[in-house]
Amino acid sequence: MNTILESLYQRKSCRVFTDEAVSADLKQELIRATMQAPTAGNMHLYSIIDITDQHIKDQLAESCDHQAFIAKAPLVFVFCADYHRAWQGMKSFIDQETRKPEIGDMFLAMSDALICAQNMVVAAQGLGLGSCYIGDILENYEFHKDLLKLPQAVWPIGMLVLGYPTQHQLERQKPKRFEPSFVVHSNAYQALGTKDQQTQIDELFKDHPKPISALNYYDDLYHRKYTADFTHEMNRSVSVMIETLLSTK
């Protein structure tokens, strides 16, 4: 297998980092490679907030579902969908009265931000750095907006923590992915029946030291994710994000 594919297979989430600092040069190399990401019309509809202030890291560790490892990560980046920069440029140079960014603009900017975040994950892996997404940045919208001083048309969408992985993290088994047959559809969506759902989970855990049944799997998903407090908070927070966008003149 070639180096690039191998790197995608090897990459797994890393939540524990060694004490080794990431040098300023390496950080710049990481950022420059990250920013080679595709962006719609080369518009760069994203911003990256580089969190170096320990007090802000501490606050994010709390606001992002109380995950203490966030505060200990050498690098913390918040990826924002950003239509503010382009919008202000158009206002300054072309049309002071132009419309404000709308929800489709937001979605396109979200794409730019997440595509860019994944480029950072790949670049980091190439540089020997471990990374972990923190989806919980979608929670507590009002708090994050104030904390990071986000103006209109900038939305916190993704977050990555990075650093050098500990030996234990390097040796940790990567969780298996679903078989493509359950995820890739030919020409139109085909919903799985109950039997397919069972097979999907059986396949996922067939080489697992302690096989997990579909019942166990979905019970875990239901209680630890779908009905958990953080998920309700995420739904509330994103609702506010959308309402704020729709109501702002």
Place this chain on the structure above:
Amino acid sequence: MNTILESLYQRKSCRVFTDEAVSADLKQELIRATMQAPTAGNMHLYSIIDITDQHIKDQLAESCDHQAFIAKAPLVFVFCADYHRAWQGMKSFIDQETRKPEIGDMFLAMSDALICAQNMVVAAQGLGLGSCYIGDILENYEFHKDLLKLPQAVWPIGMLVLGYPTQHQLERQKPKRFEPSFVVHSNAYQALGTKDQQTQIDELFKDHPKPISALNYYDDLYHRKYTADFTHEMNRSVSVMIETLLSTK
């Protein structure tokens, strides 16, 4: 520079492909590597629709802002945010009456879908395939939902066309990216003033054979993107997507 970073620097959008077909084996290799992408809680909150039917490619070429090259691409994939699969699994095995996916669930699933799409871009580059995002899949939501038979809690969010690049595409200059200083913020967002906006654009085009002023740049952005028909359609379409989610019981 190492192979992985080099690959990120070399990757640029490719819209014209040679007649060479992509073998079934290579396509499988591409999909398997793509699916190594990070996914929230290993939940795989995405689906990939593999468009092989020429008639559907033709329709997407029309519905995605009339871009004929889409119909000619050897590979066309629509990336959907998908909470249907997990939701149905939980309904089948745990709680028939559980709540329907909400807007925060949708955003988390969108993250999964876009992260996965960018992994495909990277994997494709590693396999010698060119790729191009089609953001216009966010347009014509009602049409795409019907065309791809998307059930509740599945949303078309990203699209990629791929194939072997022509020599001309390989030789085409990659558009320069903004300097990180305009995109990466330290600890809090710092909006650019008019002078910074000017400098940002001057920097972008400083080695360009025909330098472009901030006025020209934003005029182009304003007319060809922000106030263009496809952008209005994207805003309308995503509004409908959100309204449908909020109103569906």
